[in-house]
Amino acid sequence: QKEVEQDPGPLSVPEGAIVSLNCTYSNSAFQYFMWYRQYSRKGPELLMYTYSSGNKEDGRFTAQVDKSSKYISLFIRDSQPSDSATYLCAMSVSGGYQKVTFGTGTKLQVIP
Amino acid sequence: GAVVSQHPSWVICKSGTSVKIECRSLDFQATTMFWYRQFPKQSLMLMATSNEGSKATYEQGVEKDKFLINHASLTLSTLTVTSAHPEDSSFYICSAPGQVRGGYNEQFFGPGTRLTVL
Numbered sequence: 001q002k003e004v005e006q007d008p009g010p011l012s013v014p015e016g017a018i019v020s021l022n023c024t025y026s027n028s029a030f031q032y033f034m035w036y037r038q039y040s041r042k043g044p045e046l047l048m049y050t051y052s053s054g055n056k057e058d059g060r061f062t063a064q065v066d067k068s069s070k071y072i073s074l075f076i077r078d079s080q081p082s083d084s085a086t087y088l089c090a091m092s093v094s095g096g097y098q099k100v101t102f103g104t105g106t107k108l109q110v111i112p
Numbered sequence: 113g114a115v116v117s118q119h120p121s122w123v124i125c126k127s128g129t130s131v132k133i134e135c136r137s138l139d140f141q142a143t144t145m146f147w148y149r150q151f152p153k154q155s156l157m158l159m160a161t162s163n164e165g166s167k168a169t170y171e172q173g174v175e176k177d178k179f180l181i182n183h184a185s186l187t188l189s190t191l192t193v194t195s196a197h198p199e200d201s202s203f204y205i206c207s208a209p210g211q212v213r214g215g216y217n218e219q220f221f222g223p224g225t226r227l228t229v230l
Binding site (some may be wrong): 004006008032036041042043044045046049051088095098099100101102103104105 | 154156216
């Protein structure tokens with residue numbers, strides 16, 4: 001069993017739609033939960049991170065963590081064509097110089 | 113945010129040759145850098161942790177004699193793929209932890225190096 005499971009998609013939505021991306025994990029020691037965005041043949045860039053359970057909002061993006069269910073989500077409101085990319089969830093046990101475990105990424109396409 | 117560069121961005125080599133990939137932190141110092149490998153439609157897999165002035169720490173299953181890591185300065189780590197074979201063809205990405213934000217040490221990723229071994 002993989003430590004982090006993520007549906008690879010692809011996910012295709014019309015512009016303006018609400019997008020929901022999800023990951024499940026098995027390691028209960030994970031405390032930091034991140035979402036990265038990766039454009040084709042580029043390195044990932046951090047979108048948001050959350051410590052422990054709860055919600056976090058940043059503009060059109062909302063991250064949710066439910067540690068009891070080992071389930072995390074990223075919601076994108078009013079999706080734009082520029083949001084088209086691969087979204088990777090990632091997790092780590094500590095917040096320092098830590099090993100990060102990534103999901104496989106979900107490829108998102110927002111159609112104008 | 114902080115910037116991490118990689119060179120080259122892509123390389124094609126013949127089977128059996130060695131290839132060196134550089135990872136640089138441009139505007140900050142990094143005593144630790146991470147090397148990842150990403151196969152198509154798969155997640156980033158951590159290969160090794162590069163530590164300035166000391167030996168790298170390799171993940172289970174990664175051959176340390178095949179993937180040589182040198183972290184000679186606070187801004188440069190190199191990954192050398194020795195005696196490369198077609199199965200080593202992949203996207204190699206490095207990252208370096210930057211400033212701490214709210215207890216989390218954000219990692220900054222390089223743009224990656226696409227290696228193709230013929």
